Amino acid sequence: MNAEELAAAVEGAVPGAVQAHEDGLDMPTLTIAREHLVDVCRLLRDAHGKNFLSAVSAVDFLGYGDEVAGYFGTESGRDINRTGSWGTPETVAPPAKRFAVVYHLAHVGDGPPERVRLQVRVDDGESVPSVVPVWPTADWHEREQFDLMGIVFDGHPNLRRLIMPADWDGHPLRKDYPIGGEPVQFTDAV
Amino acid sequence: MSTTERQSAPVVPLWTPAVIPDGAPSKIDPPEGEDLITVNFGPNHPSTHGVLRLIVTLDGEVVVGLDADIGYVHTGFEKNFEQKTYWKGIPYSPRMDYLAFFANELAYVGAVEELIEIEVPERAQWIRTLFAELNRIHSHLIFLGTSGVELGAISLFFYCLRERDTVLDLFEMVTGVRMHDRYPQFGGVAEDLPKGFYAEAKKFVNEMPQRIDEYLDLVAGNAVWEDRYRGIGVIDADTAIAMGLSGPNLRASGVPYDLRRAQPYLAYDKLDFDVITSDRGDAYDRLMCRTREMYESVRIIDQCLEGMPSGPVLADDRKHVLPPRHELHTSMESLIHHFKLVTEGFRVKPAQIYYPVESPRGEFGCFLVSDGGTKPWRTHFRAPSFVSLQSTAMMAVNRYVADLIVVVASLDGVMGEADR
Numbered sequence: 001m002n003a004e005e006l007a008a009a010v011e012g013a014v015p016g017a018v019q020a021h022e023d024g025l026d027m028p029t030l031t032i033a034r035e036h037l038v039d040v041c042r043l044l045r046d047a048h049g050k051n052f053l054s055a056v057s058a059v060d061f062l063g064y065g066d067e068v069a070g071y072f073g074t075e076s077g078r079d080i081n082r083t084g085s086w087g088t089p090e091t092v093a094p095p096a097k098r099f100a101v102v103y104h105l106a107h108v109g110d111g112p113p114e115r116v117r118l119q120v121r122v123d124d125g126e127s128v129p130s131v132v133p134v135w136p137t138a139d140w141h142e143r144e145q146f147d148l149m150g151i152v153f154d155g156h157p158n159l160r161r162l163i164m165p166a167d168w169d170g171h172p173l174r175k176d177y178p179i180g181g182e183p184v185q186f187t188d189a190v
Numbered sequence: 191m192s193t194t195e196r197q198s199a200p201v202v203p204l205w206t207p208a209v210i211p212d213g214a215p216s217k218i219d220p221p222e223g224e225d226l227i228t229v230n231f232g233p234n235h236p237s238t239h240g241v242l243r244l245i246v247t248l249d250g251e252v253v254v255g256l257d258a259d260i261g262y263v264h265t266g267f268e269k270n271f272e273q274k275t276y277w278k279g280i281p282y283s284p285r286m287d288y289l290a291f292f293a294n295e296l297a298y299v300g301a302v303e304e305l306i307e308i309e310v311p312e313r314a315q316w317i318r319t320l321f322a323e324l325n326r327i328h329s330h331l332i333f334l335g336t337s338g339v340e341l342g343a344i345s346l347f348f349y350c351l352r353e354r355d356t357v358l359d360l361f362e363m364v365t366g367v368r369m370h371d372r373y374p375q376f377g378g379v380a381e382d383l384p385k386g387f388y389a390e391a392k393k394f395v396n397e398m399p400q401r402i403d404e405y406l407d408l409v410a411g412n413a414v415w416e417d418r419y420r421g422i423g424v425i426d427a428d429t430a431i432a433m434g435l436s437g438p439n440l441r442a443s444g445v446p447y448d449l450r451r452a453q454p455y456l457a458y459d460k461l462d463f464d465v466i467t468s469d470r471g472d473a474y475d476r477l478m479c480r481t482r483e484m485y486e487s488v489r490i491i492d493q494c495l496e497g498m499p500s501g502p503v504l505a506d507d508r509k510h511v512l513p514p515r516h517e518l519h520t521s522m523e524s525l526i527h528h529f530k531l532v533t534e535g536f537r538v539k540p541a542q543i544y545y546p547v548e549s550p551r552g553e554f555g556c557f558l559v560s561d562g563g564t565k566p567w568r569t570h571f572r573a574p575s576f577v578s579l580q581s582t583a584m585m586a587v588n589r590y591v592a593d594l595i596v597v598v599a600s601l602d603g604v605m606g607e608a609d610r
Binding site: 024025026027029051052053054055057058059060064065102104108109110111112113115117132135136137139140141144148156157158162163164165172173 | 445543
């Protein structure tokens with residue numbers, strides 16, 4: 001099933017859900033409105049056999065296309081690598097819908113996996129509904145993206161940091177998070 | 191001294207399938223009650239294959255609540271990839287899952303190859319297949335050996351490490367190093383197989399099935415293994431799929447899902463092998479699935495050795511592939527290409543790709559986003575250990591704490607990969 005057919009099928013069952021679709025290099029890719037995400041996931045799982053959630057990823061598009069890989073400085077500080085070869089010292093205006101949360105779905109059973117990619121675009125601070133009720137495996141995937149990218153998943157039963165320490169400051173995989181150095185801890189205790 | 195009567199928590203009978211708990215599937219809250227103690231299981235414990243911390247609430251000897259804490263070996267691989275040109279990312283990838291290093295490299299290299307649309311020569315695909323299977327044997331041997339150590343049986347570990355050494359010798363012969371080889375390159379593999387490799391590998395192929403027979407003699411009929419692994423950590427097919435299990439963990443529950451068959455990559459569609467499944471989904475079946483998979487890997491290696499086509503091992507594409515070393519002394523163009531590739535790197539069209547491979551632990555996928563520059567915009571790895579360890583709580587709860595060790599071991603998690 002190509003992206004257009006899939007988009008039509010999803011749109012038929014959940015009107016207003018599909019914002020864009022493309023065939024992609026490897027699998028059909030649908031951009032879903034975040035308020036319809038859970039409905040679309042249920043539909044794909046029950047009516048289209050996508051019983052397997054491979055992964056939940058999040059992508060930060062701050063500065064995307066500017067060809068500066070790495071890290072953009074921030075005004076707020078925490079900016080030990082301010083200049084140098086790691087990135088630009090400037091701040092960049094965040095693009096509209098800065099983050100993408102990407103879901104890779106597959107069919108597990110007999111035959112090929114027939115993968116589908118869903119993505120939801122959100123701004124900083126906007127939340128995404130949790131798909132744990134649809135695929136329980138999303139539990140740690142969503143916690144990981146909350147931890148490292150700062151995406152809030154609405155309705156997640158246990159949304160805490162998973163990989164970084166519980167008292168960590170910031171979300172390391174964001175593009176405005178410094179890649180070198182970290183604030184000295186315990187200085188106020190000296 | 192008087193003994194007090196004490197009601198302990200009920201232990202669920204063997205063969206009770208795991209049920210996904212309400213709320214967070216990876217966490218089970220202990221019931222209200224006195225006499226409960228909370229114990230840190232880890233982060234350093236021999237049976238965790240790394241640093242997995244389980245916060246276990248015990249009622250006597252029975253696990254009644256469990257929460258897992260990971261991240262102790264988080265090293266920011268994904269962030270690091272964003273700072274490196276595509277070439278320089280290759281040595282990073284095998285260091286995630288240090289037991290299935292080759293599968294990790296294949297996922298990353300495969301994803302980039304899809305993006306730059308480079309044609310990989312046939313022979314390189316076969317060589318990669320060969321080493322992917324050698325690597326599978328390597329990983330399963332460590333699993334099998336350590337699963338014995340967890341029960342206090344040391345001897346199997348030595349046998350397994352003996353064969354593992356042979357596998358690593360083969361890696362060393364071809365790649366120069368025993369692990370973390372950086373052997374797959376964009377467009378092929380770094381070097382062709384050396385002289386004498388065929389004979390050595392053939393010797394391994396002829397010997398290995400007998401060795402696996404020996405392991406099975408030690409394990410399959412052994413009362414200790416039977417008693418400790420049978421009926422523990424049972425998970426049925428639907429629950430396993432819902433929990434995202436893949437690889438041997440899923441196949442032990444009766445789902446014949448193997449990416450080598452379902453979504454063939456490399457040369458797997460030209461090879462004859464069976465997908466090993468079991469139907470009971472307990473720790474013992476997961477153990478046996480992996481052990482019997484080694485027979486199939488040996489079969490694949492044998493077919494690779496016999497059917498290996500001749501030809502180049504690296505694509506002829508100077509915009510993406512490093513030129514041969516000897517040309518640098520004589521060819522100006524090669525020197526320029528080499529310089530450009532090593533310093534600036536090549537550009538990749540803006541796109542997204544998800545490239546999964548069947549690692550020894552299951553579906554290992556590389557999700558790569560490119561913005562058109564010379565470095566990946568975002569890499570994310572779908573780590574099968576990360577996913578499978580979520581099922582620890584539901585498998586271990588209401589069972590003895592000794593069974594918890596078996597559950598964790600049978601899921602075969604590698605923390606380097608789970609934490610990345």
